[in-house]
Amino acid sequence: MEDKLILGGKEFKSRFILGSGKYNLNLIKAAVEQGGAEIITLALRRANTSESENILDYIPKGVTLLPNTSGARNAEEAVRIARLSRAMGCGDFVKIEIMRDAKYLFPDNQETIKATEILAKEGFVVLPYMNPDLNVARDLQNAGAAAVMPLASPIGSNKGLATKAMIQILIDEIDLPIIVDAGIGKPSQACEAMEMGAAAIMANTAIATAGNIPDMAEAFKLAIQAGRKAYLTGMGRVLARGGSASDPLTGFLR
Amino acid sequence: MVRINGEEKAIAGRNLLEYLKTSGFEPDKVVVERNLEIVPRDELGNVTIQEEDSIEVLRFVGGG
Numbered sequence: 001m002e003d004k005l006i007l008g009g010k011e012f013k014s015r016f017i018l019g020s021g022k023y024n025l026n027l028i029k030a031a032v033e034q035g036g037a038e039i040i041t042l043a044l045r046r047a048n049t050s051e052s053e054n055i056l057d058y059i060p061k062g063v064t065l066l067p068n069t070s071g072a073r074n075a076e077e078a079v080r081i082a083r084l085s086r087a088m089g090c091g092d093f094v095k096i097e098i099m100r101d102a103k104y105l106f107p108d109n110q111e112t113i114k115a116t117e118i119l120a121k122e123g124f125v126v127l128p129y130m131n132p133d134l135n136v137a138r139d140l141q142n143a144g145a146a147a148v149m150p151l152a153s154p155i156g157s158n159k160g161l162a163t164k165a166m167i168q169i170l171i172d173e174i175d176l177p178i179i180v181d182a183g184i185g186k187p188s189q190a191c192e193a194m195e196m197g198a199a200a201i202m203a204n205t206a207i208a209t210a211g212n213i214p215d216m217a218e219a220f221k222l223a224i225q226a227g228r229k230a231y232l233t234g235m236g237r238v239l240a241r242g243g244s245a246s247d248p249l250t251g252f253l254r
Numbered sequence: 255m256v257r258i259n260g261e262e263k264a265i266a267g268r269n270l271l272e273y274l275k276t277s278g279f280e281p282d283k284v285v286v287e288r289n290l291e292i293v294p295r296d297e298l299g300n301v302t303i304q305e306e307d308s309i310e311v312l313r314f315v316g317g318g
Contacts, residue, residue, distance in 0.1 A: 043317025
């Protein structure tokens with residue numbers, strides 16, 4: 001059986017969601033292709049009459065667009081941005097991102113639940129970015145979220161799985177895809193989250209600030225695939241104490 | 255005056271679609287909000303900009 005990620009009834013082979021911020025539009029196509037990403041995030045901002053480039057021209061066909069609601073400070077603003085994004089005519093997916101905190105950029109979980117409820121009722125495929133908390137994740141599920149996106153560490157920090165134990169609880173208890181978002185800084189951390197049972201990884205800054213963006217996207221792809229395979233296979237056991245020889249314990253040369 | 259993307263402009267009375275085109279916006283690559291209501295793309299040509307309108311013209315950019 002083929003292993004697929006299903007979000008809002010849509011099937012994806014890739015478990016890598018690529019962010020498109022902080023880097024040159026000319027690199028987006030190569031990053032998507034080398035990273036094998038089938039979902040890419042975008043933001044909505046005021047248009048400027050002096051610019052001629054449009055990001056949509058750089059995203060390969062067939063890639064699902066996941067607009068975020070960045071800039072929203074409460075549920076009402078997130079709903080407004082989500083509706084405007086959908087009016088662009090690029091699908092029903094939305095990543096809810098609501099922040100009040102300017103230093104750590106932590107999401108406002110309560111407002112995120114409110115926005116999720118409104119948008120899910122309007123037929124959006126809602127992927128809420130959240131601070132990992134089991135009760136909040138349950139509320140998001142009840143509100144109609146298609147997945148839950150817990151943060152690993154602050155956005156853009158590249159600090160890795162600071163919330164590892166909390167994310168593991170969500171993976172174990174919530175019957176929705178758990179997509180680890182924010183703070184994943186290197187492929188090994190993406191791999192570790194996938195080994196834990198995460199459904200997918202969303203990364204932007206780790207790739208955008210790498211020496212070679214398309215190559216790092218590929219490194220993430222491979223790490224995510226490795227972690228997924230290890231998770232599906234089942235990890236080898238860990239001994240409480242002592243060692244266990246890997247070699248036969250008979251027939252020694254004497 | 256009319257507020258468009260935060261700037262005051264004397265454009266009341268003009269057709270919205272015609273204004274966007276002559277100002278350098280690409281109407282098929284933006285979404286327009288007028289007084290907090292979305293203007294569907296195929297209705298842009300039916301809207302006359304009114305005095306005191308508040309208009310936002312938005313497009314997708316790179317983001318996480």
